[in-house]
Amino acid sequence: MELFTDRPGDEGLPGRERGFAMAAVMTMATMSVFDGSMVNIALPQIARALDISAGAAVWVSNAYLLSASMALAIFAAMASHIGFRSIFVGGLALFTLSSLGCALSSSLDVLVFMRVLQGIGAAATLSIGPAILRSVFPTRLLGRILGLNALSIATSTAIAPVLGGTILSALSWQWLFAINIPLGIIAMTLALRVIPANPAATRQPFDFAGAVLSAAMLGALIMAADAFSRPGADDLATAVTFGLVAVLAGVAFVWRQRHATKPLLPLGMFASSRFSLAALTSLASFVSQGITFVALPFLFQSVYGYSAFVSALLFTPWPLGIILAAPHAGRLADRYPAAIISTIGLAVFGVGLLLLAQLPEHPQFWDIGLRSFVCGLGFGCFQSPNNREMLSNASRENSGYASGVLAIMRTFGQCLGAAVVGVTLSVYAANSVIQEAHAVKLSLWIAVMATGLAVAISVSRLRGQRHDLQEEK
Template sequence: MELFSDKPGDEGLIGRERRLAMLAVMTTTTMAVFDGSMVNIALPQIARSLQISSSDAVLVSNSYLLSTAMTLAIFAAFVKQVGFRVQFTMGLSVFTLASLGCALSSSLPMLVGMRLLQGVGAAAVLSIAPAIFRSIFPNRLLGRILGVNALLIASVTAIAPVIGGTLISTLSWQWLFIINIPFGLVALLLTQRAIPGKQSSGREAFDIWGGLLSAIMLGALIMTANTFSQAGEVGIDLDTLLTALLYAAVSMVSGILFFQRQKRAPKPLLPLQIFASSRFSLAALTSLASFISQGIIFITLPFLFQNVYGYSAFGSALLFTPWPLGIILAAPQAGKLADRYSAALVSTVGLCIFVVGIALLALLPEQASIWDIGLRSLLCGIGFGCFQSPNNRELLSNVSRENSGYASGILAIMRTFGQCLGGAFVGVILAQYSLSNGTESSFILREAQGVKVSLWVAATATMLAIIISFSRLRAVQKGAKGAQ
C-alpha cells in the first residue's frame, strides 16, 4: 500500500512504523466518533434510567462538548511540553477510565462529571491527531492519509446509530461506554509502540494565564450558544437575552485579554504568527463556516425525518446513512487529488457540490420518497467529502512542522465551534416555530417550516464558506507567481 511505501527524502516515520502509529490514532478516533454519535441516541433511555427530565439529560451531551471546547487550545500548546506520545497516552487513559466511570454512574451529577473528564481526554487526543499524521507521514502522502481518516469517520458515523440502537435495545445504555474500554486498551498498546515522543530536549515555559483565559473565552462562547439553543418553547425572553449577553461579554473580555497576552508572552499558548499565512487563516475560516452548516443539518435532519415525514428513530438513522456513504465514496479520491492539484481548488469544488445538495434538501416535497431523500443526502455527503480532507491538507501544510500541533488545535476548535453554533441556530429557529399551541397537523406544518428555514440558513453558511474559499484561490495564485 502506497501509504506505507518509502522513498528517498521522505519525512516522518518509515513505512512499518507509520502503519502502527496510524492504527493508534484511528482506533482512538473511532472511540471518539462512536461515543459522540451513540450517546445522543441513548439520552431518552438515560433520562428514564436515572429518573431525570429530558432537558437534564441533554447535560450528558453538552458537558462533553463544553469541556472539550474549553481545553482544545490548551492541549494544542501543551504537546510542546511533553511530546505526542505522552499527551496522547494521558488523554487516551483519561478518556478510557472516564468511559468506565460513565458506565458505573448511578446519578446525573456523577455521569455529567465523568462526561466532563471524557471531554478533557478527548481534547488531549483530538487536538493533536492531525498533527501526528503530519509528523509521521511525508508531505507527498498528507492529503491521502487525511482522506483515509475522513473515510474512517464517515464509516463509523454511518454504522454508529445502528450499533447504538442495537446495544440499547438488547443491553443497556451503559454498554455505549463499556465498548470504549477494549478499544482504549488496544490503542494504548499501539501508542506506546509507535507514536513519536518529544522531539526537542528540555522543558519550555507554558503560558498558564493564556490557558486560563482561552478556557474562559471558549467556555463562555459555548454557553452563549447553548443559552439561545435551550430557550425552548417560551422563546427568547428578557432573562434568556441577558444571560446570553453576560456570557458573550465574559467571552469577549477574556478573548481580548487572551490575545493581548499572546502578544506579550515569551512562549505564547497560541503563536499569532501562524495566522500570518493567509492560506492558513482562510482555510480555518472556511472550515468554521462549513461546520456551522454541517452542525445545522445534522440536528435538523432527525426532526425532518421523524416529526415531518413520520419515520421511526431507527428508520431515521438508516435514512441518514447516504450522507456518510457519500463521504466514503468521495473523501479518499479527494485526498489523492489534493496531493496532485491545488487542495484549495478541490475543496472549493466540494463546497459547490455541498451547497447544491443542501438546497435540494430544503426543496424536498411534502411527500418525498426514500430514494428522493437518500439521493439528495448522498449529494451532500459527496460534496462534504470532497471539501473536508483537501481543506485540512491546505490548513496543515501552510504551517511549519514545529507548529503543526497548534494548527491541529485550530482545526479541532473550528470544527467544535462550528457544530455548536450550528446547533444553536437550529434551537433558536425551531423555538420560533413551536411557540403556539394547536393541532397535530399544525405542529407538523410549523415543524416543517422551521426545518426548511434551518436548511436555508445552512445553505447561506455554505455560500459564505465558498466565498472565503474562492478568496484563498487568489492567495494560491499570488504565491505561485511569487515563486516564479
Template sequence: MSRFLPIPAMELFSDHPNDEGLPGKQRRRAMLAVMTATTMAVFDGTIINVALPQISQALQTSAAVSIWVSNAYLLATAMTLAAFAALSSRIGFRAQFSAGLAVFTLASLGCALSGSVTLLILMRILQGLGGAAMLSIAPAIHRTIFPNRLLGRILGLNAVLVAASTAVGPVLGGTLLAMLGWEWIFAINVPLGVLAVWLAWNAVPDTRKPAQAAFDLAGALWSALAMGALIMAADTCARFAEPGQGSGAAFTAAAYAVTALLAGLAFVRGQRRAADPLLPLDIFANPRFSLAALTSLASFVGQGIAFVALPFLFQNAYGYTAFESAALFTPWPLGIVLVAPHAGRLADRHSPALLSSLGLALFALGLVLLALLPDQAQPWDIGWRALVCGMGFGFFQSPNNREMLGNVSRERSGNASGVLAIMRTFGQCLGAALLGVILAVRTAAAVAQGELQMNPVQDGEAIRIALWLAAAATALATAVSASRLRRKAESPA
C-alpha cells in the first residue's frame, strides 16, 4: 500500500528505533481499519438527510416522523460518547472498536432491510451506539498506534478523509438513491464494515488494563441525560422558525436546556467523588489541554452556525435548489482537503497553538466574507469565500487536535478522545440552537409586520446576522488559542 502513497504519507509507516506505537506494517492495517470506519460514519451522516424525502415516501410516514431517522442516530451517539470513552480503558481499544464496528455494520444491514419506519429508527439507534463506540476512541487509537513524531500528520490525513467524505457524500447518496433506492445507502456499509472488523481485530492493539473500581454507571447516566437534553434543545431551537411553533417551542427548548444544565452539574459533581470517574477531571489540570478543548468548543460553535445557516441562505434567500446548494458548499471541504495534511505535518515540527491560531484567524475572515455577501451573489463569489473558510478550518483542526491528544499520557488518550468528540458535538449543537433563536426572533418580527413568514430579503438578513455571530465565536476561539502561546509546553504525565 505504501508504494502508492506520496512520500510524506509513506513516512507514516516508516520504522525508527525509538518509535512508540506499532510497527509500520501493523500500523498500516490499524490505520486502514479506523479510516474505513470513519468514512462509513461520515458518509452515513451526510447521505441520510438527502434520503429522508424518499424514505418518508417509501415507508408511508410523515416528514416529522422521518426526521427521527436522522435524530435517533445523533441522539444515541451523543448520549454514549463519554461512557464509551471511559469503557475503552477497561475492555481495550481492539475489543471496543471491533464490537462497535460489528454493531454498526449489522445495524446498517438492519436499516436496509427495514420495512417500517419504527424498525428503521430502532436500527438507527443501534447504528448510533456502534458509531459512538468507534468514534469516541478513533483519535485515541491514532495516538496509540503512531509515534508522537507522526501524530500531527495522521490527524491531518484523518481531517482530509472526513472533508473528502463530506464533499462526496451528497453526490454518492444522490446517485445511490436515483439508481438503486434508499436501502442501498445503508447496504453499502456492509462489505466495508466486514473488511474493517477483520482489520481492526487483527491490527488494533489490546490496551485494556485491570479496573481499580466499579464502572461509573451514575456518571454514564448523567452524561447521557445531559447530552441527550442538549441535542433536543438544539433541535427544538432549530425549529423555532417553522410555522405554528411559537412560544410552545421556546418553552420546550428552555426545559431541555435546563435539564441539560442540571444533569451536567450533577455529572461534574459526581466525577469529583467517583473512585474511578467516567471522565477524570485531572486531565484539565494541564492548561494546554484545557485551552485546546475550549478552543475546539468555540470553533465548533462557529462551524455549527455556518453549516446550518448556509443552506438557508442558498435556498431561501438566493433561490438555489438543494442540489445546487450542496455544490455551492463543496469548496469548504475542498479547502480542508488542500490544507489539512500540510497543517498536520507542520504541527509535528512547529507550535500547534500558533498554527491553530493562524488557521482560526483565516476561518474567522472567511466567515466575515460570507456575512458580507451581496443580496444576489454569484456562485463563484460564494465559492471562493467558502474555500477560505475551509482552508482556515483545515489549518486549525489538525494542530489543535494534536495539542489535545499530545498533552495527556497515552493511558488517558481514550478520555482525551472522548472530550474531543464531546466538544465537537456540544459546539455544533449550541451553534444550531443559536441559529434557531435568531430565525425565531426574525420570523416573529416579520409576523408582527403582517407577513406569514420571512421573505427572501429578510431571510438573507437573518442569516447574515447568524454568520456574524459565527465569526464572533471563531474570533473568541482565536483569542483562546492564542493565549496558549504564552505558556511553555508541558509534557504529559
C-alpha cells in the first residue's frame, strides 16, 4: 500500500511505523465518536438508573463537551513544549481511566466529574491528532491520510447508534464506557512505540494567562449556546451573561496573544489568508452539519413518526457518502489544489441540504436516504481537502496549533448549529406537530444559508490562490 511505502526524500517515519501511528490516532478518534453518540442514546436509561431528571442527565453529555472545548487550545499549545507523544499518551491514559470511572459511577456527581476528565483527555488527543499525522507522514500523502481519518470517523458515526442500541438492549449503560478500556490500552501501546517523543519541544515559558482566558472564552461560548437552546426568560438572561463573558475574555485573549513572549496561539498563523479562509470555511460548514444533525431526529421521530432505531438507520446514508467520498477526495487533494476540491464538495453538500429542506410531508424511506447520501458525498469531498489546506498552510512547527484551530472550528461550529435548532424550536414550535415541522424545516433552510456562506468564503480563497500564483510567476 502506497501509504506505507517509502520513497527517497520522504519526511516523517518509515512506512511500517506510519501504520502504527495512524492506528493509534484513528483508534482514539473512534473512541471519542463512540463516546459521544452512544452516550447520548443512553441518557434516558442513565436518568432512570440514577433516579435523576432528564434535564440533569443532559449534563452527562454537556460536561464532556464543555471540558473538551475549554482545553482544546491549551493542549495544542502544550504540544510545542512537551511534545506530541507526551500529550497524546497522557490524554489517552486520562480518557481510559476516566472511562473506567464512568463505568463504576453510582451517582450523577461522580459520573459528571468523570465525564469532565474524559473531555480533558479527549481534548489532549483530538487537538493534536491531525498534527501527529502530518508529522509522521510525508507531505505527498497528507491528503490521503486525512481522507482516511475522515473515513474512520464517518464509519464510527455510522455504526455508533446501532452498536449503542445493541449494547443497551443486552447490557447496562456502564458497558458503553467499559468498551473504551481495551481500545485505550491498544492505542497507548501503539503510541508509545512509534509517535515521536519530542518533535517540537521548547523551553520558552508557557502562556498561563492566555490559557485561562482561552478556557473562559470557549467555556462561556458553550454555556451561552446551551442556554440559548432552551426556552424561558431566565435562560435568555443566562445566555446573554455568558455571551458577554465570552466577548470580554475573547478581547482580553487577543490582547494577550499580541503581547505574550510565547503566546498560547500564535496569531501570525492567521496572516496566511489561505489558512484563515480555510478555518472560516470549516466553521461555517460545521454550523450547517450541527444544525442538520440536531434537526433531523426531530423531523424523523416527531414529525414523520419513525422510531429511534429507524431514525438511526435513516442517518446511515450520510456517513456512507463520506466513506465513499473522503478517501478519493484526499487523494485528489494531493494532486490538485485542495481548495478547488473542497469547494466542489461544499457545493454538493449544499445541494443535499437543499433537497432535505424540501422533503415532502410524507416522503418515502429511500427518498430521505438518497438526499442524506448526497449530503454525505459532499461533506466527504469537502472535509479532508479543507483540512489539508489548513495544515499545509501552517509551518511544521505550528502544526500543533493549526490542529487545535481545526478542532475548535469543528466543535464550535457544531455547538452553534445545535443552538440554532434549539432557538428555532423554542420560538416556533409549540404543542403542534405542524409547528414543529415548520421549525425543523426553517432550521434546515438556515443550514442551507450557512453552507452558502461557506461556499462564498471558499470561492474567495480560490481568487486569492490565483493571485498568489500570478505573483509567483
